[in-house]
Amino acid sequence: MKITALVLMLIITGVFLAGCTTTTTAGQETARDTIRAHYEYHDDWSPGLGCYGKVTGYAYNAGNRTTGPVTLNLNLVNTKTATIRDSRSIFLGTMGDGQSVTFESVLDGECLQDYRIDGTIVK
Structure with a gap:
């Protein structure tokens, strides 16, 4: 009985956290003069960070x-x-x-929220 309750709680927790682990946006772009940036955004979750957004690009x-x-x-x-946020x-x-440069960053989000990334190049 205790094992069944533990498994049920793990399933419920997994379903609750699934809201911030499945979103990936298609590539986005921003530009200023001759500088161009292409980036992708992905929602994720970890025990240490909670829900967060990871941005990678060049x-x-x-x-x-x-x-x-x-x-x-x-x-x-x-x-x-x-x-x-x-x-x-x-x-x-x-x-x-x-020349090209790659980048990666983590942005703090909240679980069960929908986000987008807005990028701006500053020179």
Whole structure:
């Protein structure tokens, strides 16, 4: 009887947490002048962080001269309320012509909420 109750509680917990472990957005892009950034967002959960959003991507200089310093600002935005839940700035540095830089960041979210990532390049 106790084992059945434990298994049932684990199943209920898994179903509750599944809301923040299944969302992946298709690739998004942002640009400013010759700098372009492509990124993807994925909801996830861990015991230490709870529900969070992981953003991975790359930025590249499509121009023919060095530019910088370049920073990518990311906002985790609640899709229902349009409020910003968390923000991160990623310093990409000076980018030479044709150079690309990869990046990764974690943004703090809440379970059972829907989010999107808004990215902005600052030079």
